[in-house]
Amino acid sequence: MTLISKAVVIPRRHVIELHDVKVTQPTANEVLIRTAYTSISAGTERMLLDGKMPHPALSFPIVPGYETVGRIVEVGSNVSRSMLDQWVYVGGARCFEGVNPAWGWAEPVYYHRCRPGGTADGL
Numbered sequence: 001m002t003l004i005s006k007a008v009v010i011p012r013r014h015v016i017e018l019h020d021v022k023v024t025q026p027t028a029n030e031v032l033i034r035t036a037y038t039s040i041s042a043g044t045e046r047m048l049l050d051g052k053m054p055h056p057a058l059s060f061p062i063v064p065g066y067e068t069v070g071r072i073v074e075v076g077s078n079v080s081r082s083m084l085d086q087w088v089y090v091g092g093a094r095c096f097e098g099v100n101p102a103w104g105w106a107e108p109v110y111y112h113r114c115r116p117g118g119t120a121d122g123l
Contacts, residue, residue, distance in 0.1 A: 009099055011061040013051035022097040031083060032074035033090055040065040048102060061099045
């Protein structure tokens with residue numbers, strides 16, 4: 001199944017757009033999370049919009065935002081199905097094709113792919 005998500009994207013300096021982006025499926029040791037809440041900071045995202053990449057791994061086009069809370073909607077084959085529907089925190093993600101994450105996003109239609117661990121349920 002191909003999953004398409006809406007994402008705020010900074011494709012180049014001083015430009016913000018809303019894109020449909022493809023979300024990759026989780027691998028055996030990963031989960032897919034549907035975002036409920038995220039933060040977009042005035043510091044990091046302002047630097048990104050200004051073309052100042054605060055980390056060498058960041059490059060345009062980029063999806064701003066990070067520190068995401070959401071629910072697990074899909075689990076990889078090596079992940080316990082008991083994790084489905086658990087509330088979790090994600091400090092970053094690598095799940096979009098064609099755009100680079102700035103560690104996460106915002107909006108209920110955004111998804112994250114990550115490895116379980118360091119998650120907190122019952123938020």
